[in-house]
Amino acid sequence: MTVNRNRCRPISGPVFHHTTFATLKLDEMVEFYKKVAGLEPVFHGKGGAWLTNDAANHRIALLALPDLIPPENKGHTSGLHHTAFEYDDFEAWVDHYERLAIEGIEPFMGLDHGMTMSMYYQDPEGNGVEIQVDNFADWRSSKEYMRTSQDFSDNPIGEYFDPVKVVAARADGLSHAEVHRRAMAGTYRPEAIPEVHLPELW
Known part of the structure; x- marks a missing residue:
């Protein structure tokens, strides 16, 4: 047939x-x-x-x-890098970071990708978990940014940021839009740039 x-x-x-x-x-x-x-x-x-x-x-x-066995060099092998979850607004996203930090749960990397600001954590197995907020507060607009922006085409990874500096900026009264603008300009860049590879926990 x-x-x-x-x-x-x-x-x-x-x-x-x-x-x-x-x-x-x-x-x-x-x-x-x-x-x-x-x-x-x-x-x-x-x-x-x-x-x-x-x-x-x-x-x-x-x-x-x-009969599962521990992975070898998980952070540098092909496969799933991370799973992402999204907050609707910037305030809740920053609050969430602070709440986890109090419990000693810190992200290994912060990135402003242009369309989102994202913090990356690792679960107990070493899998990446992204907690993000959309910089446009609108999927249609953030999708269009990814599709048409020369900035995103040139640098899809985005700019690194130190979450502690973002928390301080929010405490100073800066808006989401202003924090995003400054993050993309490198204002909140950490002293040591982390690896995009997942840290090896095994």
Whole structure:
């Protein structure tokens, strides 16, 4: 039978639903995602946990599979780099950083990508977790920025920032727009530029 491949393509793509991680540290992972991404377990058993922070049945699945082995040089191998979560507004995003910092949970990297300001954490397995805020407060505009901006084309990684300096700027009364402008100008650059590679935890 001859198949018309054009007709086989879906009319619309599916919506992203969840990410699944195999883990040797199930309980630690559940607690981490509770604190960092507000994910509560819908089910948490001996062999796995399924967590969500919205109406979906789960957004992160954690499987404690038998016979797992620790990864080697995880931060420098191909595969998933990070999973991202987004705040709707700048104030909540900065508050979240401060709340985690009090508990000793610090990002290993801060980047202003142009369309988002993002802080990158690591879960207990060494997977990256991005907590971001959209600089345009509108996906349509931030998508257009990525599509058409020469600045983004020239430097899609963006500018590094020190979260402590961003917190200080917010405390001084600077707006999200002004903090973003200064971050992109390098005003909040950290003393030591971190690696984009995930830090090796294993």
